Amino acid sequence: MHAHRAALLHCLADPREVGIEQSYQYFEDGLLLVEDGKVAQIGDAASLLPTLPAGVEVVEYHDALIVPGFVDTHIHYPQVDVIASYGTQLLEWLETYTFPAEGRFVDPEHARAQARFFLEELLRNGTTTALVFATVHPQSVDAFFEEASRLDLRMIAGKVLMDRNAPDYLRDDAASGYDESKTLIERWHGKGRLHYAVTPRFAPTSTPEQLELAGRLLREYPGLYLHTHLSENRAEIDWVKELFPERKHYLDVYDHYRLLGARSVFAHGIHLCDDECRRLGESGSAVAFCPTSNLFLGSGLFDLARLEGHGVRVGLGTDVGGGTSFSQLQSLNEAYKVLQLQGQQLDPFKALYLATLGGARALYLDEQIGNLQPGKDADFVVLDYRATPLLARRLKQARSLEEKLFALTILGDDRAVKETFAAGRSVHRRES
Numbered sequence: 030m031h032a033h034r035a036a037l038l039h040c041l042a043d044p045r046e047v048g049i050e051q052s053y054q055y056f057e058d059g060l061l062l063v064e065d066g067k068v069a070q071i072g073d074a075a076s077l078l079p080t081l082p083a084g085v086e087v088v089e090y091h092d093a094l095i096v097p098g099f100v101d102t103h104i105h106y107p108q109v110d111v112i113a114s115y116g117t118q119l120l121e122w123l124e125t126y127t128f129p130a131e132g133r134f135v136d137p138e139h140a141r142a143q144a145r146f147f148l149e150e151l152l153r154n155g156t157t158t159a160l161v162f163a164t165v166h167p168q169s170v171d172a173f174f175e176e177a178s179r180l181d182l183r184m185i186a187g188k189v190l191m192d193r194n195a196p197d198y199l200r201d202d203a204a205s206g207y208d209e210s211k212t213l214i215e216r217w218h219g220k221g222r223l224h225y226a227v228t229p230r231f232a233p234t235s236t237p238e239q240l241e242l243a244g245r246l247l248r249e250y251p252g253l254y255l256h257t258h259l260s261e262n263r264a265e266i267d268w269v270k271e272l273f274p275e276r277k278h279y280l281d282v283y284d285h286y287r288l289l290g291a292r293s294v295f296a297h298g299i300h301l302c303d304d305e306c307r308r309l310g311e312s313g314s315a316v317a318f319c320p321t322s323n324l325f326l327g328s329g330l331f332d333l334a335r336l337e338g339h340g341v342r343v344g345l346g347t348d349v350g351g352g353t354s355f356s357q358l359q360s361l362n363e364a365y366k367v368l369q370l371q372g373q374q375l376d377p378f379k380a381l382y383l384a385t386l387g388g389a390r391a392l393y394l395d396e397q398i399g400n401l402q403p404g405k406d407a408d409f410v411v412l413d414y415r416a417t418p419l420l421a422r423r424l425k426q427a428r429s430l431e432e433k434l435f436a437l438t439i440l441g442d443d444r445a446v447k448e449t450f451a452a453g454r455s456v457h458r459r460e461s
């Protein structure tokens with residue numbers, strides 16, 4: 030058993046559903062008890078300290094706030110090296126930068142080195158769970174899961190399915206994509222804290238046969254995820270219309286192949302019609318809101334109020350390398366601005382919810398992660414109020430928790446993450 034003493038904050042519910050006051054729990058001087066990788070107890074230090082068994086080590090953090098590990102509902106591990114690539118929108122960006130970078134993952138040693146760097150970067154930014162695109166190569170998934178299991182992380186990933194409209198070196202075919210996915214599912218799905226996602230890149234790069242087989246995989250193995258892109262960019266949407274003229278809209282392509290439902294996660298969902306929003310909501314599907322990517326690639330503004338109004342589960346995604354930061358704090362900074370431009374306000378507690386429990390709900394993992402309730406995985410982050418001179422100065426003048434939290438999301442990034450824990454173990458400590 031270990032004990033961590035600091036200010037503690039976690040979400041209990043969506044502020045939209047229960048009101049802000051009821052949506053979180055905060056302990057100014059809190060204690061978090063961890064046993065066997067799970068949260069054993071959380072509460073006021075004053076009341077919990079006297080109950081600790083003899084010999085339990087208490088680690089104290091000053092000027093710090095413990096929050097649950099961040100959840101990233103959409104990211105590409107093979108795209109680390111194309112982050113910050115200049116001058117294009119989605120389709121040209123894929124051709125120019127992304128496909129060549131993904132081609133290199135045919136080499137398992139390259140994949141392993143990239144997976145290692147990627148996971149370190151996630152942890153440096155306080156992200157303990159992510160829904161991750163690999164490449165079309167099965168070895169890219171093996172490398173990722175091997176590295177994730179070494180750190181005992183809760184991660185979701187899958188081999189990209191892509192059998193048309195992509196360079197030869199990145200194409201599978203419907204049958205090989207299905208067979209390779211099956212092998213990977215049997216090897217990795219449910220092993221430790223790992224989950225598998227059936228991962229068609231997006232409708233334009235899969236034939237109807239491949240989408241059909243993706244649906245079959247979902248029905249053959251319970252608990253799988255479906256991870257793809259939806260309605261990110263206008264030219265992409267026109268292309269989907271050309272390729273699938275018989276479908277009533279973009280989402281209907283996925284719906285037709287029975288790819289919607291619990292644990293289906295669609296990245297972006299920017300230019301949706303009402304019918305698409307309604308189907309996403311009623312099917313229990315989730316959408317990943319990826320503000321840094323949507324702004325960087327000039328894709329558009331995500332309408333959070335509209336999606337939530339249709340009962341759609343929404344998580345926060347970085348979408349690296351279309352996104353420009355691994356940091357969910359920076360994603361929240363940009364999310365705030367994206368919503369400001371549409372006359373919506375992102376309350377700081379709602380922001381924390383999106384980056385933690387909301388993401389867990391979008392992934393149907395809120396029984397395991399997302400907050401620090403006893404019994405959940407002990408995945409948490411120690412945020413440093415003094416990470417930078419500017420942050421320290423601003424927080425010193427904050428009069429409320431709300432004000433502190435807001436400043437953390439606007440000014441914070443990987444420097445604000447002092448230490449990251451996964452299953453109770455320290456997996457990243459910032460060098461000071």
Ligand SMILES: [Zn+2]
Nearest residue numbers: 105258296348
């Ligand atoms: Zn993406």
